[in-house]
Amino acid sequence: MASHASPGSFTGTSPVWLREPEDVNALVPVLWSRTAEKVDGVLRIGGLSVADLVANVNTPAYVLDEDDFRSRARAFRDGFEGYDVYYAGKAFLSTAVARWVAEEGLCLDVCSDGELTVALRAGVDPARIGYHGNNKSAMELRRAVHAGVGRIIVDSYAEIERLADVAAQLGVVQPVMVRVTAGVEAHTHEFIATAHEDQKFGFSISAGAGFEAARRVVGASSLELRGLHSHIGSQIFDTSGWEVAARRVLGLHAKVAAELGHPMPELDLGGGFGIAYTTQDDPATPADLAAQITRIVAGECAALGIDVPHLSIEPGRAIVGPAMCTVYTVGTVKEVSLDGGAARTYVSVDGGMSDNIRPALYDADYSCTLASRSSAATPVLARVVGKHCESGDIVVKDEFLPGDIGPGDLIAVPGTGAYGRSMASNYNHALRPPVVAVKDGSARVIVRRETVDDLLATDVG
Structure with a gap:
């Protein structure tokens, strides 16, 4: 209960943001x-x-x-009206929670066969499931494709080839998004910042790997390239990072359309929105975040002379946290x-x-x-x-x-x-x-x- 009190009421060895509370029994x-x-x-x-x-x-x-969980889910659903909002199964997932997510009209992001199993057990529509991960096995991909997962986010050239083979064997065309790294350093802990270059996720835009990944997906008859996916980190409180990321990702989006002749209908800018763990944290409302991100994307699309794609976001911890x-x-x-x-x-x-x-x-x-x-x-x-x-x-x-x-x-x-x-x-x-x-x-x-x-x-x- 890091609480509100007059500055300087206590210093000692406490951090500068922590103040002695006027009422130690009160909640913030x-x-x-x-x-x-x-x-x-x-x-x-x-x-x-x-x-x-x-x-x-x-x-x-x-x-x-439960009331709080559902109200936060609805706030993101309504605040980001017209978007697909993906709940982060990795944050916390159970059969009951997966059902709440579906009942509140959200999509579900999973990143393992176990999480997919829980989602399917809960009756979540597979078409509303996205499958993440930087090292999905052929078995995991086969199960996801067979289940009818709505999108698989590919993370390496090997995975593109592996997924193309699995989809061809099953006789389906699998919707795919390509995860790219925009080189943006989110203001967060090093291990949860996921868009700088030196880390395990995604294809680098600046090095040309993102375009090459898109080219390979377009060239695979068993895969359908739906769009690009970017995620700059977690526990983020301002939208400045998304402004830079959107510019770079949408630049690649336009390049794929122009040079590969493949306009992509979707774009996922990730999320990772912050929550208040202590009084030093000041999270924005979903409606405010939506307004800022929508403005950023619309402005970049206008500058590039392209249509605004269908957008997805992933609030991360901000619903269940x-x-x-x-x-x-x-x-x-x-x-x-x-x-x-x-x-x-x-x-x-x-x-x-x-x-x-x-x-x-x-x-x-x-x-x-x-x-x-x-x-x-x-x-x-x-x-x-x-x-x-x-x-x-x-x-x-x-x-x-x-x-x-x-x-x-x-x-x-x-x-x-x-x-x-x-x-x-x-x-x-x-x-x-x-x-x-x-x-x-x-x-x-x-x-x-x-x-x-x-x-x-x-x-x-």
């Missing part, structure tokens, strides 16, 4: 799902107390606000003395990097709040850490929590819907947590907690 709305509220200090989501929720499933547990929080139980609390007479309170919880690897992987910041009671204690600067055997097992690097935080208290971390459960692991043989969906005062487990039997099922020794 932008960080939480739409139904989250505090009642007598107890966090409630979807009309239910998180204390009651975890009493049935134990902690750690992911709590997914804010819709979920993770609830933990505090196990131990200790104070550690720091240089200059400062101190930090270490709060250890019963999860950690096995249920949210992002702080360790990307140095990601998160917020949190005491979720099970109200407190009148003075706020203390705390670091919430996990139970795993790693010094980098940090859940929340810096946050103010009540000074009387103690064993048995519940802590909730907002913004964990994207890449928490989907990147969860069995490190230290931890059991991956359940996902509990809440709506209108009712709750249901949509992904159950792993059991010891699950853990041992693959151990054949």
Whole structure:
């Protein structure tokens, strides 16, 4: 709960954006799902107390606000009217979520056979599925083509040849998009910036590889080139990167039409829109993003003298990320003395990097709040850490929590819907947590907690 307070009310060893809260019990709305509220200090989501929720499933547990998820899906669908909006299955996917995506009129992006399996199991129309990935096997491609996937985003010359052979064997013409890199450095972590040249995704526009890939697809009778796909990264807050990327991608779009005689009807500019993990983040609304990106594309098309293609975007974490929080139980609390007479309170919880690897992987910041009671204690600067055997097992690097935080208290971390459960692991043989969906005062487990039997099922020794 990185909160609002007067500048300079606390400095110590906290980051400059973090201020001591005026009310340590209050929520900062932008960080939480739409139904989250505090009642007598107890966090409630979807009309239910998180204390009651975890009493049935134990902690750690992911709590997914269905109303929030659906409202964000609709906001992108309506804000980007006329676009195809692709939900990122890699952020978090389950059968229930895939159905919500379809019911709200969105398309679905998958990048593995497992994600495709979940989508098909949920009854998602294959024609509304896009298949990503930089190293798809012949088996994976065959299954996708046989299922009738609406578009496959090709990422290498080898894949173009492989996919052409698979489609020819199955006697179909497979719609394809060519993923290109525009050389744009998104203002994000190096590992989630995906449009600079020195990385594994796509064909370079500047080196001519993008045009050559398009030429090869056009020359394959079993493939149909629908358009180009560009994705500049994740957790992005402004549209300046898209302005540069659109200019370069649309330049290639026009070149393919002029020199190969193949006008492409579609263009996907990716997305990766940012969410608020802490008060230093200020995400734009889908409607504002749509207006800016539409203006950028229209201007570039006008300058090139070409028609505006049918557009697709991929919001990434922006739909499911804010819709979920993770609830933990505090196990131990200790104070550690720091240089200059400062101190930090270490709060250890019963999860950690096995249920949210992002702080360790990307140095990601998160917020949190005491979720099970109200407190009148003075706020203390705390670091919430996990139970795993790693010094980098940090859940929340810096946050103010009540000074009387103690064993048995519940802590909730907002913004964990994207890449928490989907990147969860069995490190230290931890059991991956359940996902509990809440709506209108009712709750249901949509992904159950792993059991010891699950853990041992693959151990054949």
